Structure formats: structure tokens, C-alpha cells
Amino acid sequence: xxxxxxxxxxxxxxxxxxxxxxxxxxWLGLLLLLTGGGFWAYSTQLQRGLAATGMRDTVVWGLYIxxxxxxxxxxxxxxxxxxxxxxxxxxxxxxxxxxxxxxTVSALLMTALMPAVDMGRPDRLLNLLKYGRLESPLIWDIxxxxxxxxxxxxxxxxxxxxxAAVLRDRLKGKASWLRQRLYxxxxxxxxxxxEQRRRLEIGGGVMMLLVxxxxxxxxxxxxxxxxxxxxxGWNSTIFAPYFAVGALYSGMAMLITIMIVFRRVxxxxxxxxxxxxxxxxxxxxxxxxxxxxxxxxxxxxxxxxLEGGEKLLLTELFFGRYSYLVWPGFLLGQIxxxxxxxxxxxxxxxxxxxxxxVNAGMWIxxxxxxxxxxxxxxMPYEWGVYTPTWVELAITAASFGGxxxxxxLFAKLFPIISVWEMTEGAEIAAAxxxxxxxxxxxxxxxxxxxGHGND
Amino acid sequence: MTRLYRQAVRCLAVLAAxxxxxxxxxxxxxxxxxxxIRVEVNDRGFQGTPGDFTIEVEQGQLVELTFVWxxxxxxxxxxxxxxxxxxxxxxxxxSEQREATLQFIADKAGTFDFKxxxxxxxxxxLQKGHLKVGKxxxxxxxxxxxxxxxxxxxxxxAGDPITLTTVLTDDKGAPVAKADVRFFLRTDxxxxxxxxxxxxxxxxxxxxxxxxxxxxxxxxxxxxxARFDGKGxxxxxxxxxxxxxxxxxxxxxxxxxxxxxxxSKWAPAVQVQEAxxxxxxxxRYWAQVAxxxxxxxxxxxxxxxxxxxxxVARVRARR
Numbered sequence: 001x002x003x004x005x006x007x008x009x010x011x012x013x014x015x016x017x018x019x020x021x022x023x024x025x026x027w028l029g030l031l032l033l034l035t036g037g038g039f040w041a042y043s044t045q046l047q048r049g050l051a052a053t054g055m056r057d058t059v060v061w062g063l064y065i066x067x068x069x070x071x072x073x074x075x076x077x078x079x080x081x082x083x084x085x086x087x088x089x090x091x092x093x094x095x096x097x098x099x100x101x102x103x104t105v106s107a108l109l110m111t112a113l114m115p116a117v118d119m120g121r122p123d124r125l126l127n128l129l130k131y132g133r134l135e136s137p138l139i140w141d142i143x144x145x146x147x148x149x150x151x152x153x154x155x156x157x158x159x160x161x162x163x164a165a166v167l168r169d170r171l172k173g174k175a176s177w178l179r180q181r182l183y184x185x186x187x188x189x190x191x192x193x194x195e196q197r198r199r200l201e202i203g204g205g206v207m208m209l210l211v212x213x214x215x216x217x218x219x220x221x222x223x224x225x226x227x228x229x230x231x232x233g234w235n236s237t238i239f240a241p242y243f244a245v246g247a248l249y250s251g252m253a254m255l256i257t258i259m260i261v262f263r264r265v266x267x268x269x270x271x272x273x274x275x276x277x278x279x280x281x282x283x284x285x286x287x288x289x290x291x292x293x294x295x296x297x298x299x300x301x302x303x304x305x306l307e308g309g310e311k312l313l314l315t316e317l318f319f320g321r322y323s324y325l326v327w328p329g330f331l332l333g334q335i336x337x338x339x340x341x342x343x344x345x346x347x348x349x350x351x352x353x354x355x356x357x358v359n360a361g362m363w364i365x366x367x368x369x370x371x372x373x374x375x376x377x378x379m380p381y382e383w384g385v386y387t388p389t390w391v392e393l394a395i396t397a398a399s400f401g402g403x404x405x406x407x408x409l410f411a412k413l414f415p416i417i418s419v420w421e422m423t424e425g426a427e428i429a430a431a432x433x434x435x436x437x438x439x440x441x442x443x444x445x446x447x448x449x450x451g452h453g454n455d
Numbered sequence: 456m457t458r459l460y461r462q463a464v465r466c467l468a469v470l471a472a473x474x475x476x477x478x479x480x481x482x483x484x485x486x487x488x489x490x491x492i493r494v495e496v497n498d499r500g501f502q503g504t505p506g507d508f509t510i511e512v513e514q515g516q517l518v519e520l521t522f523v524w525x526x527x528x529x530x531x532x533x534x535x536x537x538x539x540x541x542x543x544x545x546x547x548x549x550s551e552q553r554e555a556t557l558q559f560i561a562d563k564a565g566t567f568d569f570k571x572x573x574x575x576x577x578x579x580x581l582q583k584g585h586l587k588v589g590k591x592x593x594x595x596x597x598x599x600x601x602x603x604x605x606x607x608x609x610x611x612x613a614g615d616p617i618t619l620t621t622v623l624t625d626d627k628g629a630p631v632a633k634a635d636v637r638f639f640l641r642t643d644x645x646x647x648x649x650x651x652x653x654x655x656x657x658x659x660x661x662x663x664x665x666x667x668x669x670x671x672x673x674x675x676x677x678x679x680x681a682r683f684d685g686k687g688x689x690x691x692x693x694x695x696x697x698x699x700x701x702x703x704x705x706x707x708x709x710x711x712x713x714x715x716x717x718x719s720k721w722a723p724a725v726q727v728q729e730a731x732x733x734x735x736x737x738x739r740y741w742a743q744v745a746x747x748x749x750x751x752x753x754x755x756x757x758x759x760x761x762x763x764x765x766x767v768a769r770v771r772a773r774r
Contacts, residue, residue, distance in 0.1 A: 043647075046647060047647050134743050134746060143750060147750070147753055147754070150754075150757055151753075151757065154757060154760055154761065154764075157764070158760070158764060161764070161767065188764065188765070188767045188768040189768045190767055193770055195766075195770045196766075199763040199766040199767055199770070200763070200764070202763050203760040203761075203763035203764055206759065206760050206763075207760055210753065210756055
């Protein structure tokens with residue numbers, strides 16, 4: 001790292017923690033308003049029951065389950081990408097791992113919340129454990145999502161410990177007592193000693209390997225809620241990989257969106273560089289093309305056979321009442337974003353717009369998977385009807401607000417880029433340049449708080 | 456002559472006053488004459504009108520609305536008319552049963568839709584009937600009081616199911632048929648105290664209906680409210696029932712496999728070879744064991760990782 005670069009990194013990374021602008025308060029107010037509106041809507045739903053929603057006996061899942069699938073998809077890219085890049089030793093990962101892991105945890109919290117909201121009476125959630133059967137994909141879901149959430153939270157926490165030690169030492173006397181206690185607790189006495197580093201490396205290494213299969217399992221299980229059902233639109237064998245790739249596509253787009261926002265607001269231009277956005281864009285295109293391939297494979301085989309109610313469903317999707325969602329979702333969410341393969345489309349304002357379009361398209365895709373299939377009549381009677389009510393819309397808005405709120409509050413308490421990983425990367429680079437020098441032995445994790453801790 | 460004339464006028468005045476005073480009593484309990492309306496249902500819709508068709512009454516009037524089957528072409532068509540807002544459903548009309556009549560008191564002002572609720576040949580023509588109830592009309596008909604009796608009105612249970620017998624009668628003791636009686640459980644949930652609906656039953660021609668209820672909440676004392684919201688010419692009535700929990704409620708449903716069970720239980724005369732050994736199919740059993748082992752291994756690994764993280768703190772303590 002260049003002389004003074006480490007100090008500049010700390011200044012840039014820690015400045016948002018100690019300085020609060022008026023814009024931040026406005027943003028926080030907006031998010032609190034959104035989540036508050038959601039709580040109000042939820043209290044209405046508790047009092048009036050699920051009759052307050054648009055869900056009825058035929059269309060029993062609506063916005064909540066669409067949001068559930070969407071947020072589970074968003075959660076995929078974060079930890080997954082962070083783990084893969086760490087395992088493969090991709091050096092350019094260092095500034096973005098924290099944002100990626102945080103995105104996962106935040107999205108997973110919303111994912112876990114949605115089924116509880118959808119059940120109407122949250123106390124009945126326990127019935128799934130008391131009376132659930134292991135043969136049911138819903139039970140697999142109940143088991144795998146908390147597992148993934150726990151894994152992601154541990155993964156985020158482990159690599160936060162050295163940075164918490166930095167905060168504990170640097171903000172001593174500058175931050176409130178409560179904050180200092182928090183940093184001290186999170187740092188668990190970290191001083192970068194060899195034994196401490198060894199333990200963190202073991203824990204981190206295990207979690208890196210573990211979080212990938214858990215992530216894949218989570219998205220497979222989410223898909224099997226639908227795929228294990230013999231219904232037109234869901235009766236498919238490729239749903240698990242289809243969902244997993246869709247999740248990576250959606251999550252990658254969300255990661256880029258959040259990185260662009262933080263780059264702009266926290267002035268991280270030096271750390272979230274053109275190179276990062278180029279590499280992430282390549283990954284986005286790769287996932288987008290695979291997802292497109294799966295989409296074509298799915299619809300082509302189904303439309304060729306036209307088994308059961310598929311014809312009716314496909315006609316409604318592509319030419320009927322859902323075509324106003326399907327076509328814009330496909331063209332704007334799946335085709336147009338592939339432009340990021342081109343250099344000019346990676347200009348940040350364009351990239352930002354395209355990643356937003358990806359997630360809008362993917363949300364529409366989730367809605368299309370959930371609602372039209374349920375509305376498709378199993379018997380030759382009328383189609384089911386579903387129109388979301390204000391309660392569902394408010395809770396949906398609150399879920400997005402809650403997702404952003406968690407990220408906002410976390411970024412106010414902890415650095416959004418991993419300071420110790422950046423320093424470690426700089427030391428490794430220096431060691432490569434000067435073999436045999438002192439820096440050739442990266443002390444990395446020790447570098448941040450070498451023995452002057454206060455506890 | 457003049458005196459006699461004055462006495463006659465006085466008598467008439469007293470009589471008139473008495474009549475005026477007693478008039479509301481006479482109107483009550485459906486003694487007033489209903490406004491009779493007949494609506495023909497034919498091949499072109501209500502009274503031959505395929506579009507909107509409106510009938511008008513005044514608020515408070517006793518209305519007798521009769522739908523008359525009058526098809527010329529669709530002789531197999533059948534209809535069941537329903538009136539929204541008043542929650543009324545007429546008997547089915549067909550070529551065999553040509554008329555269906557219901558009396559009701561138009562107590563709510565506004566416009567309410569009536570339509571055919573069956574998938575009939577002229578369905579589209581029979582969807583735009585409107586009953587317009589004018590505000591502040593001269594009608595002053597009163598609802599016939601009803602009495603709702605639920606037995607038992609209180610009982611103690613350890614979660615066992617019970618049948619609540621409901622009898623709905625009018626003020627003369629005559630049964631009120633085809634009435635919806637709704638049951639609510641007064642409950643406190645997440646800080647919200649309200650009545651949670653637990654069932655709805657319809658009375659038969661004897662005014663009797665049954666609700667099978669199994670208390671599953673753990674509250675020691677529960678109150679069930681049975682309510683008839685009033686319908687047609689009948690006023691509302693209700694009753695509350697006290698339930699005392701005397702033990703832990705049994706599970707709401709059994710986890711045993713659902714099915715007819717061994718044939719010997721339902722057909723003892725028939726000799727059937729029973730299956731050798733009941734139990735889980737081995738594939739399913741081992742799949743469950745494998746799944747449980749995977750989950751346990753993953754969570755045990757989490758424990759190991761957290762142990763490593765806590766080890767960071769222990770290194771500090773040893774210094």
C-alpha cells in the first residue's frame with residue numbers, strides 16, 4: 001500500500017461512522033416511514049385476518065410469497081460470490097466482500113419474515129415444526145432458511161472481528177459509550193495475535209466452504225416448494241438450477257446497485273473502481289445468459305408438449321391477462337441488461353439503471369411464477385382472481401424499506417469496506433514485489449490493532 | 456242535536472287519537488301490509504330487460520319480492536336469485552316451481568344488486584338487477600324479534616369436541632329456517648382483543664342447526680358468542696356460552712396415517728390377510744435419517760466455527 005494509503009483508507013472507511021449528514025437523516029426517515037407503514041398494515045392484517053389481503057381460496061399465495069422468492073434470490077449472490085472469490089483467491093474481491101455479505105444477511109432477514117406474514121397468524125409458524133412432516137418441501141424450507149441465515153450471519157461476523165477491533169481502538173473516546181461497548185464486544189478481544197489469526201482463518205475457511213452448498217440448497221428448496229407440485233407452470237424438473245441461476249443473476253444485480261450507491265454517497269471511488277464493476281458486469285452477463293438459456297429450455301419444452309393446463313396458462317401468460325407483465329419483464333429484465341457486456345453500458349448511470357431493471361424484471365418473474373399458476377383453474381371453471389390490497393402493498397414496500405434500513409444502519413455502525421482485507425491485500429502485493437522483505441510474511445490481520453487495545 | 460253532535464265528534468276524536476297511538480304497535484311484528492313486487496324472469500332478462508333493471512322501495516317498508524319464472528324459449532333454465540347487501544337468497548325457480556317469494560324489511564338505504572346465482576342460459580341478462588331503497592321513506596315496519604338458544608350454554612372440557620345445538624325461533628316460538636348463525640370465540644391475540652369466527656351454520660326447517668366445536672386454545676376460561684345478524688323480516692339475536700378448560704387440550708389432529716385402517720375394523724365378517732409389519736418404508740426412513748444427519752452436521756459445524764471465534768477471546772484472556 002502506498003505511503004499514507006492505509007491512513008486514507010481508514011479515514012474514508014470510518015468517516016461515515018462519525019459524520020452524519022442531513023441527507024442521511026432524511027433517508028432514515030423515509031425508511032422508517034416505509035417500515036412503519038408496513039407495521040401498521042400488518043396490525044390491520046392481524047385484526048382482520050388474511051381477508052385483509054387479496055388472497056383467497058384459489059390464489060392462496062400472492063405478493064408475500066413473491067417477495068419471499070425474490071429476497072431469497074437476492075440473498076444468493078452476496079455470500080456466495082464472496083465465498084467463491086475468497087476460495088479462488090481473487091484479489092479484486094477485497095473491497096466488496098463486506099457489502100456482498102451484508103446484502104445476503106439483510107435479504108435473508110426479509111426472506112424469513114415473509115412466510116410468517118403470509119401465514120396470517122404467526123403463532124401457527126410453530127405448528128410447522130410441531131406437526132410438519134419431513135416429506136414436505138415447506139418443512140425443508142423452514143429448516144434451510146434459518147440455516148442459511150445463521151451461516152451468512154456467522155460469515156459476516158467472522159470477517160468483521162478485525163475491523164471491530166480497529167473501531168474499538170480508533171474511536172476510543174470519540175464514539176458514545178454504547179458504541180464503544182458494541183465494538184469491544186464484537187471484537188472479542190482481537191489483537192491480531194498469531195493464535196487469534198489461526199482461529200479466525202480456520203473458522204473463515206470452514207464457513208467459506210460450507211456457505212456455498214447451503215446457498216445452493218436454499219435456492220433449490222425454495223424452487224421445490226413449487227417444483228414438487230403437479231401443477232401447470234410448476235411441474236418442472238429444472239426448477240432447482242433455474243432458481244439458483246436466477247438468484248445469482250438477481251443477487252449480482254442488487255450487489256452492483258448497492259455498490260454504486262455506496263460509491264456515490266460514501267465517496268468510495270478509490271475502492272469501488274471501474275475494474276470491480278467490469279468484473280461484476282461480466283458475471284452478471286454470464287448469469288443472465290445462463291438464466292435466459294434456462295428460460296428458453298423451460299418454456300420451449302412445456303409449450304411443445306402442452307400437457308394438462310399448460311396451454312391455458314401459457315396463452316394467458318404470453319397473450320392474455322398477464323402479458324403486460326411477462327413481456328416487459330422479459331425484455332427489460334432479461335434481454336436489455338445483457339448490454340452490460342458492452343463497454344458504454346457500464347457507465348455507472350447506465351449500469352445502475354440496468355441493474356435496477358434486472359431486479360424489477362426478476363420480481364415480476366417471481367410474481368408470474370406464483371400467481372398465474374394458482375389462478376389457472378384445475379377444473380374447467382373460472383380463473384382465480386388476485387388483486388393485491390393496500391395491506392399487501394404496504395407490507396411489500398416495508399420489506400424493501402426494511403432491507404435498505406438494515407444495510408443503512410449497519411453501514412452507520414461498521415465500515416462498509418473491509419479495512420483489514422484491503423490492508424492484507426496491499427501487504428500481499430508488496431510482498432510479491434519485494435520477495436524476502438518483511439512484508440513477504442503478511443501479518444495482515446495483526447496490522448490493524450497491534451497490541452494497543454483497551455481491553 | 457248539537458249536544459249529540461258534539462259527543463259524537465268527541466268520541467271520534469278519542470278513537471282517532473287511540474288509533475294514532477296504537478298504529479306503531481300494529482305495524483310492528485310484520486302486521487303491516489307489505490309492498491308486493493313481482494319480477495318476471497324471461498328469455499330477455501328481468502321483465503324482458505337485458506340491461507339494468509331497477510325496482511324502487513322506501514326505507515323501512517316491508518317488501519314482498521317475488522321472482523316469477525316466465526321463459527318462452529329456455530324451458531330447462533333454472534335460477535336462484537340473490538340480493539346483495541341484504542344477504543337474501545330466494546328458492547330456485549324453474550318450469551316446475553315457477554315462483555319464489557321472500558319478505559324483508561328494507562331497513563338499509565341505497566342501491567343493492569340482485570342477480571341470478573346459477574350458471575343459466577341467460578346468465579348475462581340476469582346480472583344487473585337493482586333494488587333502490589329511498590332514504591327517509593314512510594315505511595316503519597319493525598323486525599320480528601328472534602330468540603337464539605344454544606345448548607349447552609356452559610361446559611367443562613379437557614379439549615374434547617362438543618356439539619353445540621342451536622335453535623332459532625321468532626317471538627311466537629315459530630322456527631326461523633335458513634338463517635345463518637355465526638359462532639365467535641372471544642380471544643386476546645398479540646394485544647388485540649376481539650371475536651374470532653370459529654364457525655357458521657344454517658338452520659333447517661325446524662330452526663335447528665349444529666356446530667361441532669373442539670376447543671384448542673389453552674386459556675382456562677373461554678367465551679363463545681353465537682349470533683344471528685338478522686335477515687329478511689327477522690331481527691338479530693345472540694347468546695354467549697362459557698367453556699371451562701379442565702386439562703391440557705388434546706392435539707387438534709392426529710399424526711397417525713389417514714385411511715380406513717385394517718379391514719377387520721370396519722368389516723369384521725371378511726377375513727383379510729393383514730400386512731406383515733407396519734412401519735416406515737425403508738427408503739423413506741433412511742432418507743429422513745440422512746436428512747437429519749446432514750442438518751445436525753451443518754449445525755455442529757456452526758458450533759465449531761463459533762468455538763473458534765470465542766477462542767479469539769480466550770487468547771486475549773491468557774495473555
